[in-house]
Amino acid sequence: MSKSLITKTRISSFVIVGLLVSLLGNSFARASVPLTVVEGKKQELCPDGNGGQKSGDVDVLLLLDNSKSLNATNSPSDPENKRYEAIMVLLKALGDLTISESADGEALKLNFGLLSFGTNAKTLISLTELTTANAESLGRQVETQVPPILDKQESTTNYISAIATVLDEFSQRPNENCKVLVWFTDGQFESREINRSDPDKASKRKDQADELKSKVCGVDGFAERVRQLGINTFALVLQPTKPDERLKASYGAMQAITGVSTSMLPPQVQYGIDDYEDMCGDIRTTPLLGEVFLAQDAAEIARVVGLIDPRGNGTPVASCPSELEELEAQKMPAARHLKELTFVGRNAPTKLEDLDRAEIIDAFGIPHPLNEYLTPTSESGYRKVFVFNKKAEEKLDQGWTIKIDQGVEGWCVFARVHKFEVKFGGPNDGYEIAQVSDAGNLNDSDLQNLEFQRASDQSVLSDISEARAEAGEVRAFLSIDPTGLLFPEPIEIGVQQQSVPTISCELFSIKEIGDIRESRRISSTCEFDTSETNLSTVTASIASSSGLAEKECNSKLFFTEPNSSGEVNDDSELTEQIELLKGKSQVVVVLEAQGDSASCVSDDSLVEFAFDVPGKGQVKIDRPVNIDLLWKKIPSPIVVWVLVFLAVLAAIILNLLLLREIKKRTAKLPNTKQYAYEVAVSLIIDASGGVTAKQVDGSKLSDHKYAIEKLIPISLSDSRRAGKLLSGSRSEIEVRLPRLWRPFDPAVMTLKSNKKVYYWPVFDRGQGLSPQTRSAIAIHTPRKESDQTFAMVTLLIPSSGNKRVELINDLLTSKLGQVCRLIKDDENWFGDRDSTKAVGKLREI
């Protein structure tokens, strides 16, 4: 097993234990036990769908409403942008959960992500680790990403798009991760805007409400998928200002998704849900996966988020929120059983400063200030968490309570119990039972009052002697609340037995989806301990499921030995049976794939531990091996790269042909008629190196008289990529496409000639003219005679345009002058000349 896997396993174990501790109170990590009992429904946090609890990281997605109603000019729901302060409070509170300060070690690994929604939903912050260190910066990032700017807000509030995006996001997360959705919205569902003056607005609103209902309640609808993925949803609702039919459906959707019974919804929601109550069927039959909180205004959200805790809040010690002006909690269990107290100022105007007036009233009715017995560990917004000090464990026996005199109504106070573990002592009955867990304090009375039952069938064992004598595993419980008001059920205590080894896990879990590992092995480790027992050697063997032998899976289960540092090597020896010597050891179960891939789902393989108990013969206990594995074969890199090379080569060729085709279709001569006009010229290089151009009869070019009969029509080919002057020099022009491998070079229009042709305007380094040009010069066909060179100037001019004379005059003078500057150095035109070149001048005589 790799180091990272070991670390991951340890972290997972740590998180599992942390989650379970907080969720189960004092119960030892066995299975998912709900936190809060609500009208017979138990809130399930991080359910894995099999009655257990997810063991991975906690993924928290904030689904933030970004509709215009938040900052609208007319009755905005959050004009002061208090929601950002509330979100900051939420992030800090969540960040605090990532610190482990107590002996119970409840630190979580939390990932935070942000989705905003209005008309559409989008992921703005991908799930990223949240800690106390980055909580504030993430809070600022939320405000930056979803700014309170009306122009950047969207006009509708589309829950359908929002929840669909959330489901997509969560479905891509590891299955073992706990998934928490914090859904903030200021109003009601609105998939499309409806004009107030629309005569059909009532029916359109009803249509939208029905649309939401069908999406939430349909087959494989949102509510069903939320349950499948085990998403705990906390909906924070700002009271909308203009409710209509769609509000009822919105509340109905929240109820269906969270599973909250109508009586547990906030009063305004109960009233507002109307006939959309239980809109997806009887809510009593669906699991309770979240809560709906209503905030009167945005500033109140900060109070509400104080109640959001992925671990669960603990047990409320008074009505939440308290309805009296003086908070008076129930009679509390002994402080030695409790780990922490959480105070949340749920309703305005309560605030944490009011806790200065809070008192602890001991069992004798004597008041004490809070700080005498409690030490604060974290504080965020309207939430403050305390742990009990040693003095409290010694002095505060059952029956103490909390009181805030002259306080105000609206407190929520929660208590969380310790995780305890005891051992039966040494190898014989002479040893006394003792607490082994560090946190909390079980006194002699507690240890005497433990109740035991057999783990196999939950049958009650009469006393500790019977428990000690039990060959199989036993479970222990302790009643900590004689009043039965706060903790009506006894809390579970972990047990180290004399004749039963302690195994740290309930099952071996082998789960992975991805490429097959190089070693083709994946392992799962449990801690095994017989040091406090009267056992000597324990034999562990594997009973493999027949499903593992099937073709798709083709895998085997083995044991292996971790090395001295506790890691499992890929090449370590595999065995089907191991002997576990007395003391602590690790049991590593390895699944090894026999082929290049494996697709295995199995939960009926077992690891059996067999041991001889003195006087009782051989006893067996087992742990199941849950396998959910999909390993895909890794292809040969050569094959992959050959395929990539061929694909890219094909793409290049196709691209070149494609570009060639595009070029062919776009590099055509203008469809509108174009004419040529030709003038024969003579060029002479003067003494200063400049070129003098004049008409062949010696007259100035500026004196040239335009003659309409000299206009030369151009005959274009069908493809419009070639043409011919129908009179005059009868020159041919053509559009030259760039070479195939230079696809982005421009196409150029050229005039065919044996010698170099010069053009204006210059295009593509003077290689020709743009095919799209409308007026141009080409000077070509030079013929040198003594000191002068005769050439033909072909002008391309558009058929339309009023100032044709001026255009021709300009082309023959100014523009031709520019071309002549390029010609004067051409030896083919003028022959070899003195290398001393004067400043380029065109002197027209």
Next chain:
Amino acid sequence: MTYIDVVAPTPPPRPGSQRGPVPPTGTSTTRPIGRRRPPIKAESGSLRNSFILLIVVTLIALLMTPMSLSVGEVTVRMWLGALVGLFGCTIAFGLFRFVSDQRYATDTFYEWNSFISRERTAKLATAIGWSVGILNCYFIAYEIARSYQ
């Protein structure tokens, strides 16, 4: 009629291009010849649209690309990423070049005022699109090779 010190106006070089008009050799001019900013003209709708199209196509190709090889099968998104990246970007870039060539030919090319020219940005976007297309090709080839081995 006599012209003294006539300076041939060099057409604006393609932004970002090493190529450009050939300056006349052996001549002196009243202002430096070489790379200079093309004239700032009114934004052309078709040029802007073709540029935006190219950017959008590149972004689509990027968004279609899976983040890792853990998908386990060839998906429609991979095919879309490959096709849009390799061919969509090519077509969009070809269109952009055609429009900008037209602008150059009619001397109506508009360059924005930024440290990176429009054309260089377009080339960069196209290169990104191709890279993304090749990456998607790799993903597809990986899954195909896995299926048939």
